[in-house]
Amino acid sequence: MSARNETGQTAKSAPNTGTATPPVSVLVVDDHHVVRVGLCMVLRDHPQLRVVGEASTAAEAIAKYEKLRPEVVLLDIRMPDGSGIEVCRWIKQQHIGTRVLFLTSYSDQDTLVEALGAGADGYVLKTVNGADIADAVEKVGRGEAIVDPLVARQMFSLVALGSSAGRLVNSSLGLTDRDHRVLAMVHAGRSNKEIGAALGLSEKTVRNLLSMVFRKFSVTSRKEAGDRWAASHTGASNSGKAD
Numbered sequence: 001m002s003a004r005n006e007t008g009q010t011a012k013s014a015p016n017t018g019t020a021t022p023p024v025s026v027l028v029v030d031d032h033h034v035v036r037v038g039l040c041m042v043l044r045d046h047p048q049l050r051v052v053g054e055a056s057t058a059a060e061a062i063a064k065y066e067k068l069r070p071e072v073v074l075l076d077i078r079m080p081d082g083s084g085i086e087v088c089r090w091i092k093q094q095h096i097g098t099r100v101l102f103l104t105s106y107s108d109q110d111t112l113v114e115a116l117g118a119g120a121d122g123y124v125l126k127t128v129n130g131a132d133i134a135d136a137v138e139k140v141g142r143g144e145a146i147v148d149p150l151v152a153r154q155m156f157s158l159v160a161l162g163s164s165a166g167r168l169v170n171s172s173l174g175l176t177d178r179d180h181r182v183l184a185m186v187h188a189g190r191s192n193k194e195i196g197a198a199l200g201l202s203e204k205t206v207r208n209l210l211s212m213v214f215r216k217f218s219v220t221s222r223k224e225a226g227d228r229w230a231a232s233h234t235g236a237s238n239s240g241k242a243d
Contacts, residue, residue, distance in 0.1 A: 021223075023047070023048050023049055023050040023069050024048060024072055024073045024138055024141030024142070025048065025050050025052045025054050025068070025070040025071045025072070026043055026049055026051050026052065026053070026071070026073075026074055026137055026141070027051075027052060027061070027064055027065060027068060027070040027071055027072070027073045027074070028040050028043065028051060028053070028054040028055070028074050029054070029055045029056075029061040029074065029076055029084065029087070030054075030056065030074075030076040030103070031057065031073045031076060031078075031079045031080055033056070035057065035126075036054055036202065037129075038086050038130075039074065039103070039133065040054055042130035042131075042132055042133060042134055043074075043133075043137060044222065045134070046134040046135075046137075046138065048138050049134060049137055049138055049141075050198045052068045053067075053068045056079070056080075057079050057080055057081045057082075058079045058081050058082035058083065058084070058086065058226065059081055059082070061075070061079075061084075061087050062087060062090060062091075065091055065094075065098075068095075069095070069098075070098070071099060071141050072098070072099045072100070072101060072137055072140055072141045073087075073088075073091060073098065073100050073101070074103055074133075074137055075087060075100055075101065075102055076103060076104060077102060077104040077106050077111060077115070078104075078106075079145065084104075084113075085118045086118070087103070087113055087115050088100045088115065088118040088119055088120055088135050089118040089119065090178065091119075092118065092119035095221050096119070098142055099121045099122075099140045099143075100118075100119065100120050100121055101121060101122035101123075101124065101136060101137055101156075101162070102115050102122065102124065103119070103125075103133065104123070104124075104126060104128060105125065105126045105127075107148075107150055107151050108163065111146050112151055116186055120136045121140050121145055121146070122136060122140045122144075122145060122146035122147065123146070123147050123148060123151060124136050124146060124147075125148045125150055125151065137216070144212070144215065146215070178199070179209065179212075179213055180229070182195055182198060182199070182206065182209055182210065182213070183213065183225060183226060183229035184229070185198065186210070186222050186225060186226040186229070187226035187227070187229055187230045188226075192206040192207055192210075195232070199231075202222065210222070210225065213225055214242070
């Protein structure tokens with residue numbers, strides 16, 4: 001059966017090739033009409049995304065979510081009748097599997113920590129271009145954690161301090177045990193071939209794992225990834241020690 005959007009019309013789907021991945025359904029929430037319309041246009045141009053509805057207030061966002069049950073909610077932080085953070089918290093309490101990506105102009109540490117504490121799966125600033133927003137929505141919909149590079153430094157500063165907020169940030173990155181083992185060896189200067197041999201993985205698998213970790217950490221080099229992993233690991237370890 002074809003999915004329907006909020007107008008009752010059959011929503012557009014990706015061409016059926018027999019192997020195509022179904023598009024990710026998205027609810028767009030922003031109180032600024034021009035911004036919201038622009039976002040919907042950008043997302044509708046992405047072949048792997050399907051906009052099923054839009055909302056301009058917190059109350060409308062909740063009502064639309066209950067009606068449409070999208071896979072991803074693209075959510076603003078501040079709205080006329082409440083906070084996007086509370087909307088995120090409510091959504092996660094109702095259905096933890098729904099993915100929430102914040103798109104906001106707020107880059108301060110307190111708002112970031114609040115958003116992650118509410119269960120956000122991604123945090124992107126409105127300074128990014130349309131194509132990057134669409135890519136971020138798809139990646140979050142497919143299970144990745146996305147953090148804007150401009151706020152990533154704040155995240156890792158918190159982690160390195162070993163604070164409770166830092167532990168929250170660390171867990172939000174969604175690193176697996178295998179990711180941690182790979183990063184430990186990267187930090188130790190091991191090559192992909194050596195890492196693969198130690199973990200029973202092919203070099204290609206190691207490269208793919210590192211590419212995913214680079215996106216989670218918002219870095220572009222092995223050194224950056226290894227250093228940030230080491231900072232978060234040391235911070236978490238030290239936080240459990242007595243002064």
